[in-house]
Amino acid sequence: MNFRPTKFLAVSAFAAAAFFASQSAMAKDANLVFYSSLTTAAQGALVKGIEKKFPDIKVESITAGGVSLYQRFVAERTAGKGKIDLLHFSYTPGWYHLAKEGWVKNVTDFPEAKSFPDWAKDTKAQWVGLRAPTLQVIYNTDNVKPGEAPTSFAELTTAKWKNRLVLVDPFQSAGLWDFFYGSDQFGKDYIKGLLYNGALVQSRMGSSTERVATGERDVTMVFEYIAIRRINKGAKIKIAKMKEGTPVVPASFGMVKGGPNPKNAEKVYRWILSKEGQTVITQKVKINSARSDVPHVKGIPYPFKALSSNAEKIYKEQDEYRSFMTKHIREAKKKK
């Protein structure tokens, strides 16, 4: 039998029609649109939790990295769309822009928000922390001998850790460097101390964890949920306890103005901030809540002295910040 392109095209057309029909059949009666930077699995679990609590609500959600979600939301809005209800991403400086444009609703006045500490909400940028991830220093247990583990952030800028650190690229993963830049306790000098101490600057937190787990470098700083997942699977890494405290980067969560389902949005938003909702989050997402009345997640160092940072500083000084990081990452690499 000879090949007939016509048949191939006909099959393709049939496949397209079948898919179109299945898409239409799947066209859901979603009545809550939720953009989230939670992990794929965590967002799936959270959506199941929401739909179990509110059987009349069907959630349509999109998950992506924080910066990507922020860019996407802004691109949609500038094109006159962006009809979503709930927004969660941890690129905290971006929230000041959303608030300035009037794209987010006032949420810090909700009674549920009162139960959150000040560092876990922002009345200017109008968000409350959906979760409270912490930045942890982790080290490779083969390369770092017992008793040698770092005990302070300050120590990481000393000769002892020269060429032993790996840290994320600030232009691919913002949280770590945003924290240090916005913190009065650390600031520019500390960042320079890390960079000029031979830190390998590369990629994102998953990759940094990988470098330490495989022994390419000895120490890194990552969000605890990334580290704990690896530790639970037997990676040769441990979390070090830092005497200054533990940096907390609350994961901003807000309501979008002009969303298509305002009533459902408020109902779900307030539930997520409630003790019940936060308990579900901690159980499903395995990241601590900022609320002190919610049981903490087993395995995450607790209690701890929370260190917070000023995200508004990054927002206001963003050009200077980016220029500073660009310059010193390059200069430090040359001096290595």
Add this chain to the structure above:
Amino acid sequence: MMFKFPSTVRMLEWGCLLIVGFLVLYPLFWLLLGSIKPSLNSPEYNLDAFVAIYQAEYMGEVLRNTAVMSIGVTILSVMIGVPLAWIVGRTDTPFKDYISMIAILPFIMPPVVVAVAWAYLGTPRVGFVNLFWKWIAGTNDPLFDIFTMGGLIFVMALSLAPYVFIFTVTAFKNMDPTLENAAHVSGANQWQTTFRITFPLAAPAILSGALLVFIQSLEIFAIPATIGVSGGIYVFATQLWRMMIGIPPNFSHAAAMSIPILLICGLALWGQTKALGRSAKYTTIGGKSFQPRLVRLGRLKWVALGFAGTYLLVSAILPLLTLIYGTFISNRGRPPTLEFLTLEHLREMLFGDGGDVILRSIGNSLFLSFIGATVGIALAAVVAFFVVRSKWKARGTLDFLALIPVAIPGAVIAIAMMWAYIREPFNLYHTIWIILLAYITRFLPFGVKAVSNAITQIHEELERAAAVSGANWFVVFWRVLVPLAMPGIVAGWIILFVSMMRELSASIMLFSSNNEVIGTILIQLYDEGLFSHVCILSLIIVILSLGSVALVRWITKQKDVGGLA
């Protein structure tokens, strides 16, 4: 003067130009608008974005690095792809079919996966290759460091050399031996014939492949972001990303930055056209039956096999083994002994909380790639026919229009597509159709190049004979040209299919709930540090892509599609 109704062919040409023009220029219009407006809904117009990007710090260093990288990658890709294509297409080297099959594996693997795999293989301290070297050489010094300019060029070339291979092997296999026979008769030996006849005849295909490699090397983000940044090497793609990040995002900067790439692409195309001319000397499929002669390498065939084997080892087998290791090892950094092997990652990924999204993304990607490749190659075939065969004055414009999308970085084209189709009367945003449109637009140039190369090799005498026998345009195209160009068309289909299966840059801005694709899930898992899941999904891409290639070969009865045996 009486109005003369345009011929059917002319109307088809105009129709083709209008479709391609719309697909390319409509989003491009929004891109250009975006580059001269601080924000899309701002009433202000200025050139601030252009000024800002060229006054940006370290731009000189970025341009220098980009030039070194792109030229290096192109040269190395040609040095790998052309000999490999020649070995497969024109020599009696053993195991050619297997070489041909494995040679496209690095093309199937998403660049982010190639980068991650080589980050495992080539890190100085614990990279698998360096560990092996230290063990056999009894030294503590690594063999090489992947986080260098050389490493970056090496990994990029491994990923891009298949473009040169796929285009060139088709040319080698379809070559009319008449000129080579004449050379033999005139006393030229095998090697003189190869270098003075065979390679020049394949020049259009080699240049097409090289051009695509050059342009792609400017566009790919994942490898420079993983390998380059770790080595302190910043190039255009990573600089574009850096410029786009901002509060608010600097979309205007990204749009402005892509304009020079468009110009470079235009220049490269012009250079290619000038270098080759439109001479008939490259037409090698004529009306007579032919069988290209195989070069008998004698003992040298083992050298050829060694060359192919080395390339396949570093480009496909080692990264694949890394993916398999990542899939089944309980924790990377542990040795692959029974104690540390597990199926847990597979279970967790497919049946965990994110399992339904992941499975849906696989279905969506298969659908989009299958339909996108089919529609895309159908359009590309018609475009290629007019570009190569038509005497129409606007054919050059059509050719250039069809090439433009390859010169726009995926992240930028996605923003342009969103701006273009989010509004009335299209309203395609948040549907799967905007992704399909983006894929077809983005990869049309690859299809056009693949089919153009195939048509260039077919002598017009066959079409003339059909026309003289009374066949109209459609019959000539459908019954004569399409069957003759089928290897190129199927090769183009495969390039489109595979490119769409692994596409990320445009998808990440355009996907929506229920319309996730493999690329978006892959990067999400990568961001989450779930490398075991990344490995599994990459293996799924490889298996599905190879399966689809085999299926299409079986359906089309093409045993030998552009080297994709």
